[in-house]
Amino acid sequence: MSIQASGTQAASTPASVAVFVGSLRKESFNRKIADILAELAGDSLRFEQIEIGNLPHYNQDLDDEGTPPAQWTAFREKVAPFDAVLFVTPEYNRSVPAVLKNALDVGSRPYGKSVWDGKPGAVVSVSPGAIGGFGANHHLRQALVFLNVPTLQQPEAYLGGVSKLLGDDGKLQNEGTKEFLGKFVKAFADWIASNKKS
Structure with a gap:
């Protein structure tokens, strides 16, 4: 009886997802996509964007001395x-932006x-480019392997030509992309359920 009650509660409580956007631009395409993913998730997941732009550069001396910045x-x-983490990132020079790598290091x-x-x-x-930030996507995955973050493998999500996918209101104008992102969110929710820490 208690096991069934626990299972019912788990099923009715959406997993919490910390979302990290690798671009600090005010009109960031990445932030707009992160907002769209949260909308598509509906009640299945609880997304919250975590700001990373104010983090001082990581310096291990400060941790060793017991004086980490607030x-x-x-x-x-x-x-x-x-419960889970989602990274939405542009590609800078075939890698992730420094601000996102710094957040990984600090955490x-x-x-x-x-x-x-x-x-x-x-x-x-x-990315506005054709390959959709492929280099950043895979470079980030390398770090996540070391950090022991079991990362969703399929579907892979590379959004190229993003400036043509979004309207002036920041909403998706392409139904095919919307359908794909909906499937991505569903797969992510299933992935979280299968890999969530007990």
């Missing part, structure tokens, strides 16, 4: 309770206290 501590405490320390450990994740790369 922004690091607040970030770690904010991310830790989430991974101090050693043995990584906020990423075991959280199921997913990556969406977004």
Whole structure:
């Protein structure tokens, strides 16, 4: 009886997903796509964007000395309770933006206290270019392997030509892309359910 009750509760409570946007631009295509993904998720997942632009560059001396910046501590405490993580990133020079890599580093320390450990994740790369941020997507996946973030494998999400997919209101104008992103969100929800830390 208690097992059934627990299962019912788990099914009715959407998993919480911390969303990290790799672009700091005010009119970021990536932020708009992150907003669209949250809308498509509906009640199946609870998305919350976590700001990363105010994090000082990671310097291990500050952790070793017991004087981490308040922004690091607040970030770690904010991310830790989430069930899963989603990264929506542009590609800068065939890799992820420095601000996103810095957030990964800050969250991974101090050693043995990584906020990423075991959280199921997913990556969406977004670009005005034709290859959809492929380099950034896969470079980020390399880091996530080391951070022990089981990352959704299929469907892969590379959104190229994004400026033509969005209207002036930031909404998707392409039904095929909307359908694809809907399937992506559904697959991510299933992935989280299968890989969620107990």
